[in-house]
Amino acid sequence: MRRILETVYSRLLKAYGPQNWWPAEEPFEVMVGAVLTQNTAWLNVEKAISNLKQMHELDAAELLDLGDDELAELIRPSGYFNVKTRRLKNLCQWIIEAGGLAALSGTDTATLRESLLSINGIGPETADDILLYAFERPVFVIDVYTRRLFSRLGLIRGDEDYETLRHLFESALPDNVPLYNEYHALIVRHAKEKCSQARNCRHCQVESITVQHRPFNAG
DNA sequence: ACCCAGGGTCATA
DNA sequence: TATGACCATGGG
The missing domain is CATH 1.10.340.30 (Hypothetical protein; domain 2)
Incomplete structure (x- = not known):
């Protein structure tokens, strides 16, 4: 899980760049x-x-x-x-x-x-x-976009309890405030992207990830 | 003219 | 526990 979450993150970051949230002064x-x-x-x-x-x-x-x-x-x-x-x-x-x-x-x-x-x-x-x-605590924010993206990727169903998903993400990722900050911001940024239907649009660069199955002999 | 957006509460079954 | 009604503006 951790591996795929880091892959999604790196693709989002590559596609959209740092979002520098939250858009507020204090x-x-x-x-x-x-x-x-x-x-x-x-x-x-x-x-x-x-x-x-x-x-x-x-x-x-x-x-x-x-x-x-x-x-x-x-x-x-x-x-x-x-x-x-x-x-x-x-x-x-x-x-x-x-x-x-x-x-x-x-x-x-x-x-x-x-x-x-x-x-x-x-x-x-x-x-x-x-x-x-605001308090810079390592908490992974779950919203409808998070549910939508990761259910499309086949990693969750999407209708799980809020706490279930929060714990899933938080246990798969290191406690890292800048990471959580940027990850959620990128998910929202990605959600606003409209797919042009053209291959290789930024939207598809992120969502075309194939979930790799672990080989039987890999432990 | 429609549809929905960075949710949450409350009443009802 | 689990649906449904309700809140309301403004941009695409």
């Missing part, structure tokens, strides 16, 4: 973006974050001071604005109660993950985006 902006991008095109999230940054310093206390209607209006372009207003405030409240991001950065990864998941509106994927891209 950890709190990563966290906000992770909530706003739930089932939403990133382009719309950029508009919402741009609105927030124009009107306010981007920090938890500042967002909590906004009225719900005011915050909702600012993040309107990202869709689900009423739901996301609640979720953002839940996240901000959690940060404040914990004593800020600096205090949270001292928490071990498993505890931090459980704590994030206890926030209403933060599910496994959003939590892992935050853990990996």
Whole structure:
């Protein structure tokens, strides 16, 4: 498994180059973006974050001071604005109660993950985006693109539990934050690629991998 | 005019 | 446990 995952990674990297995620300037902006991008095109999230940054310093206390209607209006372009207003405030409240991001950065990864998941509106994927891209913890993010790519390659079925897949990838790969960072970013980059139907497009360079069966006498 | 995008929660069976 | 409804904008 490890071998094939490294092969896929190297092909992705060769096809698309480093993606240098997350597209944000600071950890709190990563966290906000992770909530706003739930089932939403990133382009719309950029508009919402741009609105927030124009009107306010981007920090938890500042967002909590906004009225719900005011915050909702600012993040309107990202869709689900009423739901996301609640979720953002839940996240901000959690940060404040914990004593800020600096205090949270001292928490071990498993505890931090459980704590994030206890926030209403933060599910496994959003939590892992935050853990990996804001707190720089070695957590492999599972999303629909990950399921789609690796089920196409015949490595998974695609409908496994989130935790099942996360553990599969994390146990097959070394704990390596830059690797997990780049891997997930490349999967998303790859998913946006439209296959031109022409042979040798970048999409097919990645997905045409043949899964090698281990010879019977190889141990 | 349609379709879906870097999900998650809640109610129901 | 497992489906289904719901949230909502903007780009292709």
